[in-house]
Amino acid sequence: MKSGETMEAVAVKPTTGAITARRSYESSLSARGEPFLWGLGGALGFGVLLVVGFLVLVFWNGITTFWPKPIEVVTLLSGELVAGEPTRREAFKVGPERLASLPEAAKARIIADDHIARRVLLRTGNFDLYNDDYRWIEDYKIEKVETPSNLFFIERQEWGAFVGRIKSLSKDGAVISGDELTYAFLSSEQQEARQRFRAIKAIEKGEIGEVNFELNQERLKIRKAVLQHGEGAPETKRVEAEVEQAALAMKVRFEALALKSQEIKSQDSKILVTLADITGTEKVTPLSQIVRFYPANDLSLLDKVGIYLSRWSEFLTDDPREANTEGGVLPAIFGTFVMTLLMVVVVAPFGVVTALYLREYAKQGRLVSIVRISVNNLAGVPSIVYGVFGLGFFAYILGGSIDALFYPERLPNPTFGTGGLLWSALTLALLTVPVVIVATEEALAAVPKSMREGSLACGASKWQTIKNIVLPRAMPGIMTGLILAMARGAGEVAPLMLVGVVKLAPELPVDGFWPFVHLERSFMHLGFHIFDVGFQSRNSEAGKPMVFVTTLLLIALIALMNASAVIIRNRLKRKFMVGHF
Amino acid sequence: MNAIVKNTGQSEFESTVCHITASSDGPVIEIKDFNLWYGKAQALFNVTMNIEKGLVTALIGPSGCGKSTLLRSLNRMNDLIENLTIAGGMHLEGLPIYGPKVDVIGLRKRMGMVFQKPNPFPKSIYENVIYPLRVDGVRDRTVLAEACERALKGSALWDEVKDRLDDNALGLSGGQQQRLCIARAIASDPEVLLMDEPCSALDPIATSKIEELIDELKGHYTIVIVTHNMQQAARVSQNTAFMYLGRLIEYGDTEEIFTSPKLSRTQDYVTGRFG
Numbered sequence: 001m002k003s004g005e006t007m008e009a010v011a012v013k014p015t016t017g018a019i020t021a022r023r024s025y026e027s028s029l030s031a032r033g034e035p036f037l038w039g040l041g042g043a044l045g046f047g048v049l050l051v052v053g054f055l056v057l058v059f060w061n062g063i064t065t066f067w068p069k070p071i072e073v074v075t076l077l078s079g080e081l082v083a084g085e086p087t088r089r090e091a092f093k094v095g096p097e098r099l100a101s102l103p104e105a106a107k108a109r110i111i112a113d114d115h116i117a118r119r120v121l122l123r124t125g126n127f128d129l130y131n132d133d134y135r136w137i138e139d140y141k142i143e144k145v146e147t148p149s150n151l152f153f154i155e156r157q158e159w160g161a162f163v164g165r166i167k168s169l170s171k172d173g174a175v176i177s178g179d180e181l182t183y184a185f186l187s188s189e190q191q192e193a194r195q196r197f198r199a200i201k202a203i204e205k206g207e208i209g210e211v212n213f214e215l216n217q218e219r220l221k222i223r224k225a226v227l228q229h230g231e232g233a234p235e236t237k238r239v240e241a242e243v244e245q246a247a248l249a250m251k252v253r254f255e256a257l258a259l260k261s262q263e264i265k266s267q268d269s270k271i272l273v274t275l276a277d278i279t280g281t282e283k284v285t286p287l288s289q290i291v292r293f294y295p296a297n298d299l300s301l302l303d304k305v306g307i308y309l310s311r312w313s314e315f316l317t318d319d320p321r322e323a324n325t326e327g328g329v330l331p332a333i334f335g336t337f338v339m340t341l342l343m344v345v346v347v348a349p350f351g352v353v354t355a356l357y358l359r360e361y362a363k364q365g366r367l368v369s370i371v372r373i374s375v376n377n378l379a380g381v382p383s384i385v386y387g388v389f390g391l392g393f394f395a396y397i398l399g400g401s402i403d404a405l406f407y408p409e410r411l412p413n414p415t416f417g418t419g420g421l422l423w424s425a426l427t428l429a430l431l432t433v434p435v436v437i438v439a440t441e442e443a444l445a446a447v448p449k450s451m452r453e454g455s456l457a458c459g460a461s462k463w464q465t466i467k468n469i470v471l472p473r474a475m476p477g478i479m480t481g482l483i484l485a486m487a488r489g490a491g492e493v494a495p496l497m498l499v500g501v502v503k504l505a506p507e508l509p510v511d512g513f514w515p516f517v518h519l520e521r522s523f524m525h526l527g528f529h530i531f532d533v534g535f536q537s538r539n540s541e542a543g544k545p546m547v548f549v550t551t552l553l554l555i556a557l558i559a560l561m562n563a564s565a566v567i568i569r570n571r572l573k574r575k576f577m578v579g580h581f
Numbered sequence: 582m583n584a585i586v587k588n589t590g591q592s593e594f595e596s597t598v599c600h601i602t603a604s605s606d607g608p609v610i611e612i613k614d615f616n617l618w619y620g621k622a623q624a625l626f627n628v629t630m631n632i633e634k635g636l637v638t639a640l641i642g643p644s645g646c647g648k649s650t651l652l653r654s655l656n657r658m659n660d661l662i663e664n665l666t667i668a669g670g671m672h673l674e675g676l677p678i679y680g681p682k683v684d685v686i687g688l689r690k691r692m693g694m695v696f697q698k699p700n701p702f703p704k705s706i707y708e709n710v711i712y713p714l715r716v717d718g719v720r721d722r723t724v725l726a727e728a729c730e731r732a733l734k735g736s737a738l739w740d741e742v743k744d745r746l747d748d749n750a751l752g753l754s755g756g757q758q759q760r761l762c763i764a765r766a767i768a769s770d771p772e773v774l775l776m777d778e779p780c781s782a783l784d785p786i787a788t789s790k791i792e793e794l795i796d797e798l799k800g801h802y803t804i805v806i807v808t809h810n811m812q813q814a815a816r817v818s819q820n821t822a823f824m825y826l827g828r829l830i831e832y833g834d835t836e837e838i839f840t841s842p843k844l845s846r847t848q849d850y851v852t853g854r855f856g
């Protein structure tokens with residue numbers, strides 16, 4: 001064949017082949033998938049907006065709550081005086097009946113404004129005088145608004161805030177008032193009074209509490225002896241005599257303490273302060289009952305910052321007062337933290353061991369599939385059901401048996417046979433264990449087969465391979481599961497209400513009495529605190545600021561715990577997953 | 582050099598043509614009529630071969646012919662696979678590898694294995710090398726350090742890593758990782774070294790290093806190496822086994838396999854006409 005012929009053959013070829021319609025090289029819009037992309041982006045944007053909006057709301061309300069506000073004194077057209085912190089302003093629609101009862105000028109203005117008027121919510125305080133903490137003031141009733149100096153915002157141990165003036169201080173009979181009654185003098189007196197207050201509390205709750213605790217232990221000894229040896233048996237008699245002796249000694253101690261506290265108390269009751277509200281109604285109260293007071297309209301920025309910080313520090317480090325709507329949340333922070341920690345301690349080994357067995361040892365078959373599906377479905381069971389289960393199984397059955405076996409002398413008072421820290425942690429562990437199992441199984445499955453083979457080829461047994469190679473390598477994934485479980489568990493409230501969370505726990509679950517960690521005690525929880533303050537308190541308006549601050553705190557606590565777990569996980573990841581080529 | 586014809590079946594593949602160089606120490610592994618099924622699919626048919634002690638044996642053949650399967654059967658790595666059936670026997674110096682009472686872990690300790698892709702553990706270089714001793718429960722630091730140095734020198738990696746033994750092994754280059762895996766395989770002084778395409782992920786320089794290494798190791802260890810690289814097989818091995826479709830077709834002295842194979846099928850494959 002000559003080269004010319006080949007050339008010709010090639011040149012001719014295209015004409016002989018079937019030529020189809022020219023294909024379009026322009027891809028359609030739907031082929032490029034852009035509309036879907038917009039949809040996805042929109043959905044993401046919406047989600048992010050919701051989350052960010054929520055966070056901003058909580059954050060802003062949370063951090064501004066403690067900032068001291070000025071006190072406005074409103075003179076109404078009727079001549080009445082009202083003083084308070086403006087809390088909230090809003091527009092509202094004036095109904096026809098109310099409109100009819102108004103004077104002409106106001107009526108005309110409101111009608112011109114589309115029947116809309118404005119009103120302000122004043123935090124008037126003085127619940128003991130007015131039977132209310134808050135009052136709405138409509139703008140058409142107002143004659144004038146002033147912010148006069150020398151008005152005090154006074155936070156009290158009981159009855160909530162007082163808004164008004166400080167008239168006089170009576171100290172050991174002498175009355176100090178007028179110009180002598182300076183802010184500095186009052187402050188130093190109040191500091192001293194607070195110290196006395198704390199001293200009384202320390203004696204009554206601390207030392208007398210200790211004596212009571214020991215006394216109770218002694219009494220239980222008798223019960224125990226009676227249960228062991230029977231009533232009137234010689235051993236019982238001996239124990240009774242011993243307890244008698246010990247109780248006598250304690251009684252002496254108790255009386256000494258009571259005397260001491262009585263002394264401070266009587267001293268304390270001699271220092272009284274006379275407060276007067278804006279209309280002049282007077283109220284006499286011991287100075288030690290005043291937690292914090294400040295001249296709201298005469299504050300410099302620095303003063304405000306100081307008050308702000310002192311409120312935060314009280315919030316973070318003190319017990320609650322006024323049905324939880326004021327004071328601190330330390331017991332709740334502590335309870336949440338300890339319970340979550342305990343839950344992780346329980347759920348981690350439990351979940352990991354289960355997943356390890358399911359993935360590495362169990363024969364993969366129908367049974368394992370059923371177990372796996374059931375575990376995944378557990379995550380969808382309403383959490384309150386876990387609460388019911390926890391109460392019925394953990395508290396009543398398990399706890400009841402523990403009581404019968406180890407604490408018979410305390411019955412019928414339950415020790416473990418009721419809600420408590422341990423049962424809460426176990427209930428939440430049950431609730432969150434599916435997350436850990438699923439995450440761990442995924443992590444185990446993601447360990448490269450080549451690594452296992454490498455280990456086995458070195459003569460390692462299956463267990464050695466799992467322990468030395470598989471588990472360390474799967475650790476970051478397991479940690480991810482634990483982080484998710486922790487976040488879920490720390491924010492869960494509903495089941496806890498059944499198994500151990502209370503509105504106000506008298507004692508922290510960790511204290512100085514043996515065995516130091518009291519797993520049977522009920523505890524406070526930030527999540528429940530939010531619910532309680534927001535929806536169960538006498539005045540939901542009073543609880544509102546606390547709801548935001550506590551929510552902020554709970555979110556911060558969870559974020560903190562998660563952040564530390566994430567740091568640990570990333571460290572592990574760096575260790576086990578780097579590699580290149 | 583003798584041709585054994587057995588199991589005369591219909592096809593030419595039913596028999597193995599065998600003309601190997603025998604070692605003065607005799608065979609270390611004897612495989613007899615070995616069959617293996619993955620579920621219902623048979624992957625190995627009547628494989629019969631002796632692996633000579635102290636020599637390098639290369640396994641060649643087209644992809645999917647069962648080289649890896651055979652190699653992994655030697656140290657029972659296939660035990661991990663479900664639905665695996667085997668028939669026939671293998672003996673490691675008289676010990677039946679698939680005997681009922683055999684200690685699989687002890688068996689694997691006598692055979693080091695190097696995989697196609699380097700698979701170092703996410704641990705330090707030091708811990709990687711001494712892993713076989715760790716699982717044996719060796720605690721003595723001096724023994725461990727000596728073993729580590731010996732193994733790393735043996736795999737020609739010592740000079741590159743001696744100052745960074747505590748670094749993570751995953752930070753090494755691919756070739757270094759593969760040599761690390763070889764060091765790990767020889768750290769506990771096994772009798773047989775099984776290598777499944779050890780150079781397939783490496784560049785020519787790393788490859789030649791590993792080939793040199795194999796050259797140095799032979800004599801001390803018995804080496805079985807799977808490779809797709811004909812030159813490599815020719816360079817490093819004394820005996821070569823050609824497998825096809827799960828059967829051992831021809832097994833003989835490397836030089837003869839590459840220059841004057843007994844079967845045309847082998848000839849075709851080693852000259853690159855099919856496969």
Ligand SMILES: Nc1ncnc2c1ncn2[C@@H]1O[C@H](COP(=O)(O)OP(=O)(O)OP(=O)(O)O)[C@@H](O)[C@H]1O
Binds near residue numbers: 624648
């Ligand atoms: N785990 C397994 N399950 C089922 N079949 C398998 C499995 N491993 C290998 N096989 C099959 O067994 C046959 C032999 O596979 P093997 O991996 O031994 O081939 P090979 O010779 O090593 O090939 P290559 O050179 O590509 O590595 C192939 O047909 C493969 O599909």
Ligand SMILES: [Mg+2]
Binds near residue numbers: 648649777
């Ligand atoms: Mg292979």
